Amino acid sequence: MGGHRSGLERSCLHLQISTMSAHNPASVEGALARLAAVIESRKTVNGGDPDKSYVARLLHKGPDAFLKKIGEEATEVVMAAKDVDHGADKGKLLYEVADLWFHSMIALSHYGLTPADVVAELERREGTSGLEEKALRKAQARAAQEGHSE
Known part of the structure; x- marks a missing residue:
């Protein structure tokens, strides 16, 4: 069997990890930390190659590129949520939220x-x-604004 798993085995493994993550905050934080480490490794200063890595390409293009993606993904989350309201599969919403989190993590790293x-x-x-x-x-913003107008 080695390192190769059938599609069903991968799906079952993913389900086990997802279920475990839902009940174990440490595994969720660990997954986010691992993804953050991968994103960090894709920075040009860390050897990331924009020709070989989507993350490196977005980071190389600068904030406008990944911020635009965040806006697009946020819109897709809203659209998927509205679809779920009308009976669509919740899986699409999860997929879009994952994309939003991923692109937001690129911004965090930057x-x-x-x-x-x-x-x-x-x-x-x-x-x-x-x-x-x-x-x-609101009160803090008002106080700051009043402090600047004197």
């Missing part, structure tokens, strides 16, 4: 950030009402 930074921000927000947090941001 700006020197990691998935762990995002997790830390989410943890910081944990237990805070979204409405309270939004009101606090």
